[in-house]
Amino acid sequence: MCIHQLNLLAASNNLPISNFLGKQHPIEAHHLSSICDIMEKAMVNGDTCIIRCILVVFQVEFKFFFSPQTERNRDIVRRSGLLLWQLLMAPRDQICSEIQKEVCLAISSGLNILYPGEAEINNLLKLVLTEGERNSGLSQLRDVILTNLAEQLQNNRFGSEDDDHYRLNDELLHYILKIVVRESCVLITKCQTVSKDDFQRLLSTVPAASSCLRYLMAVQNHLLSNTVLIKPEENDDSDSSLQGETLKVQELKTSILSLATQILTGCDEVLEMLQQVTTALINSDISDREQRLKGLEQITKATMLGHLLPVLLTSLMHPNLQTLTMADALMPQLVQLVLYTSQTALLLKTQSPVFSELNSSPSCASEQKGKLLPDERMLEEKEEPGFLTGLKIPAPWAAGKTVETVHPVRDNYKFKETVHIPGARCLYLRFDNRCSSQYDYDKLVIYAGPNTNSRKVAEYGGNTLGYGSRSVLGTGWPKDLVKVEGDTVTFSFEMRSGREHNTPDKAMWGFACTVRAQESSEDVSGGLPFLVDLALGLSVLACSMLRILYNGPEITKDEETCQELLRSKLLQRCQWQVEANGVISPALTPSPSPLPLTIDEDREFTYPSDVLVPPVGHYFDLPRIRLPPGIMIKLREISGRARPQFRPSIK
DSSP states (O other): OHHHHHHHHHTOTTSHHHHHHHTSOOOOHHHHHHHHHHHHHHHHHTOHHHHHHHHHHHHHIIIIIOOOOSHHHHHHHHHHHHHHHHHHTSOTTTSOHHHHHHHHHHHHHTHHHHSOSHHHHHHHHHHHHHHTTTOHHHHHHHHHHHHHHHHHHHHTTTTOTTHHHHSOOHHHHHHHHHHHHHHHHHHHHHHHHSOHHHHHHHHHHOSOOOHHHHHHHHHHHHHHHHHHTOOOOTTOOOHHHHHHHHHHHHHHHHHHHHHHHHHHHHHHHHHHHHHHHHHHHHHOOOTTHHHHHHHHHHHHHTSHHHHTHHHHHHHHTSGGGOOHHHHHHHHHHHHHHHHHHHHHHHHHHHTSHHHHHHHSOHHHHHHHHHHSOHHHHHHHHHOOOOTTTTOOOOOGGGGOEEEEOOSSOOTTOEEEEEEEOTTOSEEEEEEOTTOBOSSTTSEEEEEESSSTTSEEEEEEEBOSSSSTTSOBSTTOSOSSOEEEESSEEEEEEEOOSOOOTTOOGGGGOBOEEEEESSSSOOOOSOOOOHHHHHHHHHHHHHHHHHHHHHHOSOOOHHHHHTHHHHTOHHHHTSOEEEOTTSOEEEOOOSSOOOOOSSOOTTSOOOOOSOOOOOOSSGGGSSOOOOOOHHHHHHHHHHHTOOOOOOOOOOO
16 A cells, blocks of 8 residues: 555656656666566465555556666566456456556556557557457556546647647547447436436436546647647747748647547437437326436536537637638538537427426417417417527626725725726616715715716715714615616725724725616526527537638638739620639630620620630630620720721632
């Protein structure tokens, strides 16, 4: 246990003991060979206590004291690896779970020593990812390795050179994502299949993320953080630095696009399963159906829908990721996800008690319909309920702005603050019932504007507690709302008197006021159901991507330079053709086509549908622009050159 504690303490890079162990000389090969001999004897004798001790020693040795630089050291490493694998793959009846856990920790600690090459590590990870479901030892080893990689990636998220070592290749990420999708679908299916007691226990364990899901979260956060948060160094404006930053950002965007595509595809499969389970629960006759439908949303938050998708949707709204490439690649999947989430949210909402109460009274509904006008009744009959029907979208801005002094106020205290709520027609002020000052000339003055030169609205001061002036200005501190016209209000408070020795704090409390743009405060504490919130987030992102697709690619510098030419009606009336190599060139014509002699300048000119093919010959090797006869006449008038006359030949 002492060695185990030493290993745990050494795992922290911030403790002095880790620095001390890191400075020690590497262990010699014959010492590690002796440790392997002790392990072999303990395995033959079945001495679990010695086996556990040696496994902890392996963890410390691999992490700090061993460097496989010679051939003999590499042989000892192979021998150690074989012993560890024998213990890991032993039947469950021959090895306890504690020893299996220590074996996984030993392999994870010596991962770079036991498997020195990148190909060897990838083969190991591929084995534990593909065969982990069939073997408990491999499954536990997979969890330990991915957990360690996730922690290392989170600790080095902002651009360390070791990040690429912790980020696995696309093939392994695909295997991990398949496991996460399968785990999410199994978790959602349990809401329908497990017993009532097991379902309650399931609710008490979520939202715990699995090791595979934690690693995907770490990779996603790493990529998004480097793309969204990291900025180029301000002091380095060299071309090489800017070019390097551009290449790095492009690589990150490519990685994000690949990962986002896979995550959205996996979420599509999980949402399809969620919709099936929701429909099955609604149509079932089990006794605790309502409890399961309520708990289904909580279970859903523990899947990749709750851990991966919200962060991805929020980050994709950042300007650095609002690109045409992203929109073009992700738009089909976003549309599908919007459909799944909105349909499932509607299914769950129709089973909620609030919605049921609204629709459970047919008499009230019929009375309301009878009061509607004919046109309104027609619209009401055609309207289909959506997943937002009857729900109140939270308005965090309705909480208002709180303005207050220190409590209690001190001698010579002055306070001034301006509150501005854009777009508000008027502001509503509600004062705290503890507002007070020592004398009535220790007062608060309110102005309807951005400064104290604006129109004075009211002034308050004094107290009714029997101290100081024992009176208040006017009717005293307001109990009701105070209305101020406009969108700006200024508060100015000044403590002019000195505090008397018998004046308590409550008589010099100062003031506190909440400023809102609405007369009544809305409920800002509650939120939307998870799936409704998810559907709204997906809809907002899809609309943003649609706007990018509609606007198309950004205008290039060449297009900006050629704006005058692009607006030229002369060039717009030219007939252009696309050659085999993709180059656009003017069409060739052997003779003037039957075009109108006059052209309406206000109407766009169109050519006949038949295009004459130029005959073969060197005369037509040079491209010629075919102009309408009307334009040719105008050009001849301007240039003063008459049209050539051809005399018919006499036979």
